[in-house]
Every structure is written in structure tokens, then in C-alpha cells.
Amino acid sequence: MREMIDYISLAIGHGLLAFALFKLVMREDLDVDPAIQTLKDKAEAEREASSVAGRNARRRQQAQSEPAPGAQPVQR
Amino acid sequence: MSQPPALSQYSGSAQTMLDLVFIAFIGYILLLGLRRPFLWVLLYVYIDILAPQRIGYSLITQVPVSLIAFGAAFCGWLLLDRKEGARFSLRQGLMLALLLYCWWTLQGAVYVEEASTKWDWVWKAFLFAIFLPLTVTTRARIEALALTLVLSVATIVIGTGMKTVLGGGGYENLKFFVNDNSGIYESSTLATVAIALIPVILWFTRYGTIFRPHWMVTAFACALIFASLLIPVGTEARTGLLCIAALGVLALRYTQRRILFIACAGLLGLIALPFLPQSYYDRMATIAQPGGDESASTRMQVWEWTIDYASEHPFGGGFDSYRANSFTYVMPVREEAGNTTTVEYREVTDEARAFHSAIFELLGEQGYPGLMIWLFLHGLGVWQMERLYRRWRGRIEEGEAWIAPLAGALQIASLIYLVGACFQGIAYQPVMLMIVGLQIGLYSYVTRLESARREIEQEVTLSPGEKRRRERAAQIAGQSGQSATDTDAVTA
Numbered sequence: 001m002r003e004m005i006d007y008i009s010l011a012i013g014h015g016l017l018a019f020a021l022f023k024l025v026m027r028e029d030l031d032v033d034p035a036i037q038t039l040k041d042k043a044e045a046e047r048e049a050s051s052v053a054g055r056n057a058r059r060r061q062q063a064q065s066e067p068a069p070g071a072q073p074v075q076r
Numbered sequence: 077m078s079q080p081p082a083l084s085q086y087s088g089s090a091q092t093m094l095d096l097v098f099i100a101f102i103g104y105i106l107l108l109g110l111r112r113p114f115l116w117v118l119l120y121v122y123i124d125i126l127a128p129q130r131i132g133y134s135l136i137t138q139v140p141v142s143l144i145a146f147g148a149a150f151c152g153w154l155l156l157d158r159k160e161g162a163r164f165s166l167r168q169g170l171m172l173a174l175l176l177y178c179w180w181t182l183q184g185a186v187y188v189e190e191a192s193t194k195w196d197w198v199w200k201a202f203l204f205a206i207f208l209p210l211t212v213t214t215r216a217r218i219e220a221l222a223l224t225l226v227l228s229v230a231t232i233v234i235g236t237g238m239k240t241v242l243g244g245g246g247y248e249n250l251k252f253f254v255n256d257n258s259g260i261y262e263s264s265t266l267a268t269v270a271i272a273l274i275p276v277i278l279w280f281t282r283y284g285t286i287f288r289p290h291w292m293v294t295a296f297a298c299a300l301i302f303a304s305l306l307i308p309v310g311t312e313a314r315t316g317l318l319c320i321a322a323l324g325v326l327a328l329r330y331t332q333r334r335i336l337f338i339a340c341a342g343l344l345g346l347i348a349l350p351f352l353p354q355s356y357y358d359r360m361a362t363i364a365q366p367g368g369d370e371s372a373s374t375r376m377q378v379w380e381w382t383i384d385y386a387s388e389h390p391f392g393g394g395f396d397s398y399r400a401n402s403f404t405y406v407m408p409v410r411e412e413a414g415n416t417t418t419v420e421y422r423e424v425t426d427e428a429r430a431f432h433s434a435i436f437e438l439l440g441e442q443g444y445p446g447l448m449i450w451l452f453l454h455g456l457g458v459w460q461m462e463r464l465y466r467r468w469r470g471r472i473e474e475g476e477a478w479i480a481p482l483a484g485a486l487q488i489a490s491l492i493y494l495v496g497a498c499f500q501g502i503a504y505q506p507v508m509l510m511i512v513g514l515q516i517g518l519y520s521y522v523t524r525l526e527s528a529r530r531e532i533e534q535e536v537t538l539s540p541g542e543k544r545r546r547e548r549a550a551q552i553a554g555q556s557g558q559s560a561t562d563t564d565a566v567t568a
Contacts, residue, residue, distance in 0.1 A: 003090070006253060007216045010094075010131075013231025014101055017122065019226065020286050021115055024220050025108045031158060033521075035475050038529035045205035046535035051547055 091133035096105035098128040098136050106148060113152030117211045118224040120145040120204065124506055125228040131253040146204065151212050161213040161524050167236050168206045168546035169292060169515050170453040171509070175202040177446055178395070185394025194395040198504045205509035212517025218482070222276055223286055229507070230300050232260065233270050237303025238463045240310030256310075260507055263307075267316030268496030269507050270304040270325055275485035277301055311346075315499045322495040361517060375432040375499070377403045382436040392443030399428040400519070450503060454490060460519045461487035468522070479522055486515050 035038055049058075102119065109115040123129070123145050129136050153159070178198060185191035212218055232252060254261045260269055278301070280287065281294045308316020324341055331337040383403045385393065393400065404425045411418050431437040438447040464483035471477050493508050502508065538546075 001242065002239060005235050009231055009235030009238065010097075010253075012234055013126075013227055014097070016230075018101065018104060020220070020223055021105060021108055021118065021225065023286055024115065024216070025112050027216055028214045029214060030112055030114060030220065030328070031214065033161075035215065036161070036521075036524055036528055039525070039532060043528065043531040043535055046532060050080045050535065050538070051470070 080492050095132040095135040096325065098132050099139070102128070102141055102145070106144075109148060109152060113148075114217055114220070116145060116148035116152045116286070117208065117335070118220060120149045121199045121221065121224045121510060122228050124201075124204070124510075125225070126231055127254060127259065127261075130323050146200075149205065156194070157211065159210070159213075161212040161520065163520055164207060165516050167453055167456055167512065167521055168209060168402055170449055171202055171206050171512070174442070174446060174449045175199060175206070175452065177442060177449065180300060181392045181442055181446070182396045185397070187394070187396045187399050190399065191395035198395070199507075201417070201504055201506040205513045208510060208513030209516035209520060212514065213521065215521065218514065218518055218521060219284065219286060221510075221517065222482070223280070223284075225507070225510060225514070226273055226277055226280070226300075229260070229269055229273055230303075232266060233300065233303045233307060236266070236310055237306040240306045242550065260505075261431060263311030264315045264496070264500050265502055265505060267307045267311055267313040268319050268493060268500065268502065269505070270307045270492075271319040272489040272496070272508075272511070273300050274304055274323060274494040275327075275488045276482075277304070279478075279485045283481060315496050319492050319496050319501070322492050323488065330484055359365075374403065374426050374429045378429045378431060379433060379436050382431060382440040386439045390443050392439075392441050392446055395441050397440045398431050398437075401429055402427045403429070431501045433499055434501060434503035437501040437503045453512070454494060457490050457515045458494075459489055461490065461515060464522055466467060479518075482518060483522075485487075486511065486518065490515070506507040518551070 102123070105115055105119040106124075109119065120142070123142050129139070129141050175198075178195065182191055182195050208221075212221055236252065252261045252266070260266050277297050281297045282289055284293065287293050305320060307313070308320060328337065378398065378401060381403070382398075385397070385400070389397075402425065404423060406421050406423050408419045409422050412421065431440055434450075437448065438450050442450075459528055460482045465480045465487065467480075468476060468483070469480040471480065489511055493502075493505075493511070497503065497505075
């Protein structure tokens, strides 16, 4: 009986561990934490958006996308 | 007292089969670790707690599985891990300081051979505990480590609980997988660790992401908690009963309906009473009457001796310095003959009685400096978990709600360990040092989370003038760096 109980408990513990570790292998967030990564990306985006270089880049982009004042629309 | 060999309790073919299963399991994790090397860290945790090499009989005892797992864990981290967020914390520094101090006291140890034997496992436990937080850098890793700790201990607890229910318990009678009173396979230590992990088990029923909250998870957790509560019953370890009492008191803080909780706990206790064996009552009765039990009465003597010893050796006597003690005292010895019980007072001489307390173990072995470092290490852990709990409680967002309950659970684990450690020499218990590693990992992770948040808030609240100044400063720093590089190149 005692031997049987030992086998059962070993099987339960190892079975659950094996399953848990298999699930972990599939998870990207084991190595890269999504919460911290998101916050970092957000901080970087904020920094980029508020920097002089960022503002200039935005202006350039706007200028390229908007037609110059007085320019004639292209006839096709 | 001679102990039976590890698993002579199993038959020959079963032993070989068991060995093969263990080796296959270790091989499986080693293989999985090729994709995620962090799993090798978990493999070491599993091996260190369960010690399959000591459960097994032939094949596995020949393979240095512990060394392989540690080598894989360390090399995997060093060569393959991103190491993002890995930082050396104050508590790791305290462990390193205690480790170095232990090494220093080892040089002047009174009992060199015995001290070396203890040092052999103590330094490994400390080294791994110092290394562990460097690897625990994401939420998934924190959870994975907690789950591995719980399931490894559960493997022992489930069997012990089942044996207790089926009537195979009793102090020094209950058979574990390994019966040499070492590591976690010592009844009081197992009781303390099992009770300490109950709040962590409960945490998994609400916040787990590996096994998501589900009625099956809750049912398993309830069964596991029941088995954990049975450990002090099965092993008749008195310290376990104190740990259960401590858990009950500490749980009150996290319970909304306290009166109902107290009533339910009392009712459960009353229901459990008729199922407890008489031997359990007899042993627990000695808690209040330490004079009637040799193990308890010598404790007081050893503690007094240790205080005197520490006043003579304030820097400690090295590992196993308790071997220097010897006491002669008179104690009542009961003898039953038929219906009459006679109590005779006899002179008893005890030599080399163990410390029976982590606090006195440190005081005797490492002196006052060692004790101070150890108390600071654990006190700081309790404080850090409290800080996290207060700061993060009441959050409902999925990404944040888990933090405060886990901090609370790990704080209770620490406090229960400290209660148990008052009556057992478990100052360097590897499982507890792993829980310390988990606490450090959680604290560092949340600190990173907070600092990333602060960074965003600063970006949003910074005035345009301040931002311009910062950019200019960065440009100047960049230019001076560039000119310095140019000068170096010209000089070369």
C-alpha cells in the first residue's frame, strides 16, 4: 500500500510538472515580459514624439503629405 | 540511530523502473530547456527539493544530476539568456556576506570534519539562492518558479497526506521517499515548508496563468492544502502545529469576514479532533509541559548554553559547534507497570544536543555578526513584501492584480518559516532560500515596473523647455564623446 501511495504521488507531481513546463516552453513571455516591454515602448514613443528631432520629422512628414499652398492639383 | 537505505522499501524491478522514469523526466526538461534555458533553473529547483538521485536506487545514483542541472542553469543563463532586468540586490549581497562569513568561521571551526560536511551543502544552497533572482526577471518566470516549488513539495506532501489518512503516520514512523532526516525529508522541516506554502497554493487558484483559474485547479489546491495541514498530524511534529496557528493568525489580515473565518477554523478543528490518533494528543500535550519531554527540555538547556557560548565566542564557533555542549540534569521518567504509573526522577546526561532553533544555530555557529545578517536578510524580506502589498493592493487590472496577493503570500511564507525556525535548526534550509530568491525576484520585477511607469509619467509631465535642455545636454555629451573618440583615433 505504502509503495502504491508513493507511486501515485510521484506520478501526480511529475505529471503536473511535465505539463506545466511543456506549457511554459510555448510562452514567449517567459523570456520577454510583455508588461515591462509595453511600458518601455510607450516611454520611447513619448520621448520620440516630444523631442525636437521628432517634431521636425513630424513636420516634414506633414509637409510632404499636404500639397503646398497655391499648388495646382495634378490633372490625370 | 541507523536509518534504512533510501529506497530499500521498493522492489528490485520497481527501483529500476523508477530510476528510468526519473532519468527520462530530467532528460525531458533538459531537452525543453534547449528552447527556453530558464527551464534548467527550474530543473535544479526540482532536483534540489525532491532529490530524485536519493529516491532512486541504482542508475540515477551514479549520475551527478544536481551538478548537471546547476551547470545547465548557470551556463544557460550566462550564454543564452537576455539577462534583461537582472540586477544584484541588497538581499543577495546579504546572502553573499553570510556565505563569506560562514567560510571565514569554517577556517577556525572547532569540529573541522563535521563543519566541512555542513559547509558542503550550505554553500551550494546560498550560491543558488544568490544566483536565482538574476534569472527571475519576468512575471511568467516568477510564477513558474513558484509553481515548481509548490509542485516539488507537493510530490512529497501528497504521499505523506495519503499515508496519514490511511493511518501510516506517527512521529518517526512516517516513511518519506527518503528516510534520512536530511533536507526537506525531516518531519518538522517538511511541516514548516508545507504550511508556509499554503498561501502560495491559494494564490494559484486566482492568479495562475500556467494553470488558469478553474474548478479543477481549485479542487487540487484544496486537496493539497488539506494534505499540507495533515503533515503536522502525520509526522506529529509539534512545530507544525505552531505553524498552523501562525498561519491562522496571519490569514486574518487578508480575510474580509474575520468572525466567520475564526468560527470556521474552530469548527474544522473540532471536526478534526476525533480523527487524530492518541499518540498525537500525547505528543502535542508536551508543548505546554516541556519538562516532561527530553527533546523539549534540552532545547531550553541548549539555548542557555548557546548564549553563554556566544559570549565567549562572539564571532561563532563554526558549523556544528553545538557538539561542544554537555548537560546533566534531573528529569521525570515515567514507567508503567500494569495499572500503575510511577514517576522517577533520574539524572540524565546529554551531549552534543543540536541547537533546535535557527536563531541559536546562527548564534552558536556564526556568532552575533552571522545572526544579525540572517535576521536582516529575513526582516528585509518581510518589509519588502509588506511594501509591495501596500502599494499594489486593490488593483483590478489583470496585469497588476496578482502582485499584492503574491507579496502577501510570500510574506506569510517568511513569517511561518521564522516561527518554525525558532524551534528547528533550519537557518540554511535550501527551500526557504529559494523562497527568498523568489521574493527578491518579485521585488526587483515590481521595481522595474514602477521605474518604467515613472519614466512615462516624467515624459508626459516634463515641460518643453526641460525637454529641450535635456536634448541639448544629450547632444553635447554625444559630441564630446565623438570628439574624444576622434582624438583617440588620431593619437593611435
